[in-house]
Amino acid sequence: xxSNPVLLESKSSPIxxxxxxxxxxxxxxxxxVTVSVEYQGVRAxxxxxxxxxxxxxxxxxxxxxxxxxxxxxRSNVFLNEVQVADFASFxxxxxxxxxxxxxxxxxxxxxxxxxLKCLDLSETCFQLKKQMLESVLLELQNFSESQNSEEESASxxxxxxxxxxxxxxxxxxxxxxxxxxxxxxxxxKSKEK
Numbered sequence: 001x002x003s004n005p006v007l008l009e010s011k012s013s014p015i016x017x018x019x020x021x022x023x024x025x026x027x028x029x030x031x032x033v034t035v036s037v038e039y040q041g042v043r044a045x046x047x048x049x050x051x052x053x054x055x056x057x058x059x060x061x062x063x064x065x066x067x068x069x070x071x072x073x074r075s076n077v078f079l080n081e082v083q084v085a086d087f088a089s090f091x092x093x094x095x096x097x098x099x100x101x102x103x104x105x106x107x108x109x110x111x112x113x114x115x116l117k118c119l120d121l122s123e124t125c126f127q128l129k130k131q132m133l134e135s136v137l138l139e140l141q142n143f144s145e146s147q148n149s150e151e152e153s154a155s156x157x158x159x160x161x162x163x164x165x166x167x168x169x170x171x172x173x174x175x176x177x178x179x180x181x182x183x184x185x186x187x188x189k190s191k192e193k
């Protein structure tokens with residue numbers, strides 16, 4: 001009698017694999033490529049793993065698949081016009097699936113993702129930019145609404161004194177009780193004359 005197949009699946013394995021690959025990269029173990037980046041005279045070299053770069057970047061995949069086998073066990077890739085900090089953040093993202101950057105660097109990260117054809121980073125940057133834009137629009141909407149409510153409350157305040165003025169008699173010579181004048185109105189005064 002045959003038994004039914006069952007699925008053995010690990011939820012933690014992908015994260016563990018990434019973490020282990022990141023540790024190997026940071027320690028320089030099993031790295032088979034060095035990526036050199038240069039921007040405005042600032043240059044740095046980053047050891048990495050071809051398999052990780054090829055799996056996360058179509059640019060690197062094309063480069064490595066088109067390499068001649070005579071290049072030896074370790075190869076070099078040179079990237080011009082890429083800032084060192086941006087490539088370091090790119091590497092951290094492809095090895096950990098996350099990276100923390102300043103808000104003003106998100107656009108640059110999107111540009112490097114597009115240059116290196118890294119769809120995951122590109123999509124992540126795009127989604128973050130969309131959230132940032134929505135947040136700014138929401139703040140502007142809230143500011144606009146608060147300005148409108150302040151204007152409305154100010155217009156209600158200016159309308160209220162005018163309404164009270166309409167209730168007072170137009171003849172200002174009329175004395176009010178308790179102000180040293182008699183309770184008799186102008187008609188009583190004319191009778192006295």
